[in-house]
Amino acid sequence: xxxxxxxxxxxxxxxxSMYALYVYLGAALYSxxxxxxxxxxxxxxxxxxxxxLGSLISGQFTDRFExxxxxxxx
Numbered sequence: 001x002x003x004x005x006x007x008x009x010x011x012x013x014x015x016x017s018m019y020a021l022y023v024y025l026g027a028a029l030y031s032x033x034x035x036x037x038x039x040x041x042x043x044x045x046x047x048x049x050x051x052x053l054g055s056l057i058s059g060q061f062t063d064r065f066e067x068x069x070x071x072x073x074x
Contacts, residue, residue, distance in 0.1 A: 022047075 022044060029035040029043055 018051075 025044060025047065026040045029040050035043065
């Protein structure tokens with residue numbers, strides 16, 4: 001049970017820090033670059049699309065290339 005809580009806590013901290021970035025991204029784009037609300041929405045949308053694509057692509061690369069490495073180590 002302790003091992004599971006340790007794993008979940010790492011994922012929880014990662015998720016909080018990742019999604020908190022959305023709040024600060026909008027505030028920073030407004031304060032530093034004077035983006036309008038529609039420009040902030042567009043920037044956050046592109047950031048989100050990039051995050052989803054990066055997750056999908058990195059998962060496929062990990063599945064394809066890491067199997068060879070782990071088999072050699074075991």
